Amino acid sequence: MDKKLQILQYLYEEVEDRSTFRTLLEEDAVGAEYQALSEAKFQLDHQRRSRPDPIVIDRIMAAAAAEGNTPITRSRWRDRPALAGRLSRRNTLRTVGLAMAAVLVVAVGLWPILPTAEQAPAPVVADVARPSTAKPAPAQEHLFTAPATGLQQAGVRSSLAEDALSWDEASDVHEVHRRVEMLQARNSSLEWDEPAVPLEMLPAQGRQLLQPGLRPARQQRPPRNP
Amino acid sequence: MHPTDEELVAAYLERSDQVAFRTLIERHQERIFGYLLGMVRDRDIANDLFQETFLRVIAAMQKRRGSYIQQGRWLGWVLRIARNATLDYLRSRKKWQDVTPGADDDGASFWDRLSDDAPGADEELDRLDRADRLTACIGRLSPEQREVLLLRHEAEMTFREIAELTDCSINTALGRMRYALLNLRKMMETAQKKDPTRVVNT
Numbered sequence: 001m002d003k004k005l006q007i008l009q010y011l012y013e014e015v016e017d018r019s020t021f022r023t024l025l026e027e028d029a030v031g032a033e034y035q036a037l038s039e040a041k042f043q044l045d046h047q048r049r050s051r052p053d054p055i056v057i058d059r060i061m062a063a064a065a066a067e068g069n070t071p072i073t074r075s076r077w078r079d080r081p082a083l084a085g086r087l088s089r090r091n092t093l094r095t096v097g098l099a100m101a102a103v104l105v106v107a108v109g110l111w112p113i114l115p116t117a118e119q120a121p122a123p124v125v126a127d128v129a130r131p132s133t134a135k136p137a138p139a140q141e142h143l144f145t146a147p148a149t150g151l152q153q154a155g156v157r158s159s160l161a162e163d164a165l166s167w168d169e170a171s172d173v174h175e176v177h178r179r180v181e182m183l184q185a186r187n188s189s190l191e192w193d194e195p196a197v198p199l200e201m202l203p204a205q206g207r208q209l210l211q212p213g214l215r216p217a218r219q220q221r222p223p224r225n226p
Numbered sequence: 227m228h229p230t231d232e233e234l235v236a237a238y239l240e241r242s243d244q245v246a247f248r249t250l251i252e253r254h255q256e257r258i259f260g261y262l263l264g265m266v267r268d269r270d271i272a273n274d275l276f277q278e279t280f281l282r283v284i285a286a287m288q289k290r291r292g293s294y295i296q297q298g299r300w301l302g303w304v305l306r307i308a309r310n311a312t313l314d315y316l317r318s319r320k321k322w323q324d325v326t327p328g329a330d331d332d333g334a335s336f337w338d339r340l341s342d343d344a345p346g347a348d349e350e351l352d353r354l355d356r357a358d359r360l361t362a363c364i365g366r367l368s369p370e371q372r373e374v375l376l377l378r379h380e381a382e383m384t385f386r387e388i389a390e391l392t393d394c395s396i397n398t399a400l401g402r403m404r405y406a407l408l409n410l411r412k413m414m415e416t417a418q419k420k421d422p423t424r425v426v427n428t
Contacts, residue, residue, distance in 0.1 A: 005401060008385075036408060050263050
């Protein structure tokens, strides 16, 4: 760097190395330059400072206050779609959570009321249609057996039995029962799962009784035209 | 203990602390306004540019226009905005010509290469008192020299910062400053010779 430029940095105290500075000043030309620069700098250092008008500061502060408030609104506008998405997702999760909590509360609240494992009724097993060898007693066949659960069930069972009795006493029921017994007696020779038998092979009496109104197909054919 | 510029900036940005922002402006108003006034030499225009500068600063700090990255150099960042606003104005008035500094640029300008015996050039200075005379002398410097001088004395930037701001080498910045001081001293001496009753060096 040029020495005359270098002493400028020393003049403004931007360089700390004083030994180099003293070496530079030993040259007359550089020393004279330093003196001239110092005089100009001295006048500039004592120049009065200027400030902007106070009203300008007030206007800037008003703008700063307005900007300090608007970015929040502006950022909300800008972030609104993403915010809405997050909120809807959050609302969904909150709803699901509340529903699960409600179910849990109801379950815990009902736990003392619900019957325990010993008191719970036996699972209902559907009867599978299969040939039975033992025929139940007619009196028990139509009885509804209520689950035996304490004193309460005893009363229920007694009332159900009374209902069953009154139901059995109806005359039309008796009539249906007699018809069923009659049909069973007539079809005693038939068994389940027998191979299909043509209608003509059935005995005439049984055929008429079993399929009243049915006639062999050939009897229903219209006469052939010659 | 006074808060740093960055602490005040953070207070304004994070808490909309208006007092912090006012403190920032009042702390640096003389540096920025002194530079603006020296560049345009008109107080009303300097006020307008000062306001325009800080409106740009506020917009940038709120990320509405440009951006501000907190890196401990808030004043330098504001001065860059002030300089851009000033150059926009000077270009509009055709009082600024962009010069690409060359490798051999020693900071001298057209004015430095004029002959030294310009008669009557300092007559205007005779009518002014010392402070105004100094201001008038600064105004007569070339724009490049005047800018470096104002950035160093008014804005109190280092030569390295000035070189970075004005996009030139540090040697160019130092050379412009050297010519500015020498020319200033020469003008003041000429004025004093014409009016020996005025005391320049007080």
